[in-house]
Amino acid sequence: xxxxxxHPNPNFKRNDYIILNGEWDFEFDFGDSGKxxxxxxxxxxxxxxxxxxxxxxxxxxxxxYKDFMAAVWYKRIVEITEEQxxxxxxxxxxxxxxxxxxxxxxxxxxxxxxxxxSFRIDATKFLKVGENTITVCAQDDTRSHLQARGKQSELxxxxxxxxxRTTGIWQTVYMEFCPENYIKSVKYYPNITDGxxxxxxxLVGNGAFSAKALWEGKEVGSASTDTLGQTVTLTLNLSExxxxxxxxxxxxxxxxxxxGDEVSSYFGLREVKLTDNAINIxxxxxxxxxxxxxxxxxxxxxxxxxxxxxxxxxxxxxxVGFNGARLHQKIFEPLFLHYCDELGYIVWGEHGNxxxxxxxxxSLRYFLLEIEEEIERDFNHPALIGWCPYNExxxxxxxxxxxxxxxxxxxxxxxxDKTRPCIDTSGNFHVETDIFDVHDYDQDCDLFKGHxxxxxxxxxxxxxxxxxQTWKGEPVFMSEYGGIRVELKEFEENDREKAWGYGNAxxxxxxxxxxxxxxxxxxxxCPKMIGFCYTQLTxxxxxxxGIFRYDRTKxxxxxxxxxxxxxxxxxEK
Numbered sequence: 205x206x207x208x209x210x211h212p213n214p215n216f217k218r219n220d221y222i223i224l225n226g227e228w229d230f231e232f233d234f235g236d237s238g239k240x241x242x243x244x245x246x247x248x249x250x251x252x253x254x255x256x257x258x259x260x261x262x263x264x265x266x267x268x269y270k271d272f273m274a275a276v277w278y279k280r281i282v283e284i285t286e287e288q289x290x291x292x293x294x295x296x297x298x299x300x301x302x303x304x305x306x307x308x309x310x311x312x313x314x315x316x317x318x319x320x321x322s323f324r325i326d327a328t329k330f331l332k333v334g335e336n337t338i339t340v341c342a343q344d345d346t347r348s349h350l351q352a353r354g355k356q357s358e359l360x361x362x363x364x365x366x367x368x369r370t371t372g373i374w375q376t377v378y379m380e381f382c383p384e385n386y387i388k389s390v391k392y393y394p395n396i397t398d399g400x401x402x403x404x405x406x407l408v409g410n411g412a413f414s415a416k417a418l419w420e421g422k423e424v425g426s427a428s429t430d431t432l433g434q435t436v437t438l439t440l441n442l443s444e445x446x447x448x449x450x451x452x453x454x455x456x457x458x459x460x461x462x463x464g465d466e467v468s469s470y471f472g473l474r475e476v477k478l479t480d481n482a483i484n485i486x487x488x489x490x491x492x493x494x495x496x497x498x499x500x501x502x503x504x505x506x507x508x509x510x511x512x513x514x515x516x517x518x519x520x521x522x523x524v525g526f527n528g529a530r531l532h533q534k535i536f537e538p539l540f541l542h543y544c545d546e547l548g549y550i551v552w553g554e555h556g557n558x559x560x561x562x563x564x565x566x567s568l569r570y571f572l573l574e575i576e577e578e579i580e581r582d583f584n585h586p587a588l589i590g591w592c593p594y595n596e597x598x599x600x601x602x603x604x605x606x607x608x609x610x611x612x613x614x615x616x617x618x619x620x621d622k623t624r625p626c627i628d629t630s631g632n633f634h635v636e637t638d639i640f641d642v643h644d645y646d647q648d649c650d651l652f653k654g655h656x657x658x659x660x661x662x663x664x665x666x667x668x669x670x671x672x673q674t675w676k677g678e679p680v681f682m683s684e685y686g687g688i689r690v691e692l693k694e695f696e697e698n699d700r701e702k703a704w705g706y707g708n709a710x711x712x713x714x715x716x717x718x719x720x721x722x723x724x725x726x727x728x729x730c731p732k733m734i735g736f737c738y739t740q741l742t743x744x745x746x747x748x749x750g751i752f753r754y755d756r757t758k759x760x761x762x763x764x765x766x767x768x769x770x771x772x773x774x775x776e777k
Contacts, residue, residue, distance in 0.1 A: 230254035233275035244307035298375020320535035321577035342372035354533040354556025385409025385463035399445040411463030448472030453548035472586025491773035492735025497529040525769025544587035594629035632669040641683035647707035649722025687739035705749040731774035
C-alpha cells in the first residue's frame with residue numbers, strides 16, 4: 205500500500221498524476237561526497253530502502269537514524285507511457301530539506317533551496333517511454349546559520365523546545381502531466397460585496413482560458429477569454445452568494461481550463477480586514493481563539509502518518525473550543541490547509557525561521573525565496589488569514605538583529621499579498637508590523653490580568669521586551685501564553701528530569717483548570733485584545749505542555765476547556 209496516497213494539493217489538481225510515495229532506494233552520504241562519486245548515475249548502487257515521504261529520522265521511514273546527515277540520496281524507477289510524454293511532465297516535491305538536486309536518467313534536471321516549500325522540476329526532455337530513473341540528493345546543514353531549521357534541534361539530541369530533525373524528503377512526491385499549453389499558477393480575489401471572484405492566472409502558451417464555479421454541484425458563474433498566454437485576469441459574477449464562515453467553512457468548486465489543460469480547484473468567498481481593535485472576517489469582528497500547533501508526530505516527526513491524522517488535529521483543537529491555530533515554526537503542507545478551508549479553521553502562516561541568522565543581510569539569501577514560494581502556493585486558502593515570517597528574533601552570539609532585515613521581509617510579504625495582515629516577528633523584536641503581538645508566560649493569574657487591565661484603563665501595554673521594542677498603538681494580540689505543564693503521577697510521560705514547560709507546573713487537574721481559566725479569561729475580557737494563542741495543542745517529545753499528549757490522547761476534560769475558550773470576548777459584545 206502506498207503511504208499518503210491522496211493528492212497533496214486539492215486547491216490545484218490535475219487528473220493526470222502519479223503518486224511516487226512508497227519504497228525508494230536510499231543511501232547515507234555523511235561526507236557529502238556523493239556528487240563527486242557520481243551517485244546520480246543510473247547504475248549507482250544504494251544499500252538501503254526508505255518509505256517516502258517520511259524522513260530518515262522517523263520510525264515510519266524504516267530507517268530511524270537521528271544523528272546529523274550531511275547528505276542523503278534517494279532513487280526509484282518510474283514507468284512512463286508514450287501518452288504521458290505528449291506534453292509536459294513535471295516531478296513535484298512537497299518539501300525536501302534543504303538543498304535538493306534532482307537527476308533523471310543520470311542527467312541533472314534541476315535543484316531547489318529551502319526545506320519547507322514545494323517545487324516542481326520540468327523533466328520532459330529527460331524522460332523516455334518505459335523505465336526512468338529518478339535520483340534525488342538532499343543536502344542539509346542545520347548548524348550553518350544560512351538555512352531556516354524551525355524547531356529542529358541544532359544539537360545531537362532534542363532539548364527544551366527543539367525537537368528531532370528532519371532531513372531530505374518529508375512531503376509527497378508525485379509526477380504531473382499536462383499539455384504544452386498549460387496553467388502555471390492562479391490567484392483568487394473574492395469580493396463579498398459584489399459577489400464576484402477575480403482570477404489572476406499565469407499561463408504558458410496560447411488558447412482560451414475559462415473558469416466555472418459551482419456551489420453544491422450547481423453552476424453559479426463562468427467566464428472565458430482568449431489569450432496569448434503569460435498573464436490574464438478573469439472575473440466571475442456569482443449568481444449565488446455564500447460566505448465562507450469561521451467554524452463552518454463553505455467552499456465553491458472551481459474548474460479551470462486553458463487549451464487542453466484542466467485544473468480543479470476551489471475558493472471561499474471571504475474578506476479579511478484589520479481594524480484598530482479587531483480582525484474582521486466578512487465585516488464581523490472575530491476574536492482569535494488560537495492554539496500553537498507545531499505539526500510534529502511521534503512516528504512521522506514532520507510528516508503526519510495519514511491524511512486523517514492531519515484533519516484530526518484540527519478536530520481535536522475545535523473540540524476544546526479553539527477556532528484556529530498559529531502554525532508555528534513550520535510551513536504546513538497544502539493538504540492541512542485544505543482541511544482548514546473545509547472546516548472553517550483560521551490559521552496564521554509562519555516560516556520556520558529559527559536557525560537562519562537574522563542579524564545580517566546574508567540571512568535573506570534563501571529566506572526571501574521561500575517566503576515568496578510560500579505565499580505563491582498558499583495564497584488561495586480562505587482559512588489563512590495572516591502571515592508571520594519570523595518568530596522571536598533573539599540576538600545571535602551577542603549580535604543584535606538587523607532591523608532592516610525584518611523591515612525588508614515585512615515589506616516583501618505586504619507587496620506579495622495585500623489581502624492579509626502581516627506580523628513582522630512574533631513576540632520580539634518588532635520593527636514594522638500590522639499587529640503588535642506579545643508573548644507572556646507569567647503563570648500568576650492576578651499579575652497576568654493586571655498587565656492587560658492597564659492596556660484597557662491606561663492605554664499602557666505590558667511587554668517583557670519593552671526595552672527592545674515600542675508599541676505604537678497597533679492592534680494587540682497575545683500570540684503565546686500559558687504553556688502549563690502538569691505534574692501528575694498518572695501521566696506516564698512525566699519525567700521531572702527531562703520534562704520541559706513554561707514556569708511552575710500545576711500539581712493537580714483543579715490547579716490546571718483554575719490557572720487556564722484565569723489566564724484565558726483575562727485575555728477574553730480585555731477590550732483591546734484581538735485574540736490569544738495558547739501554547740500548545742500537543743506535547744512534543746520532552747515539551748509536556750500540550751492540551752493533548754504527543755500521541756493525541758486526552759489529558760483534560762474537553763468540555764471544561766471548551767466552556768472557557770468560547771466565552772464571549774469583549775470585542776464581540
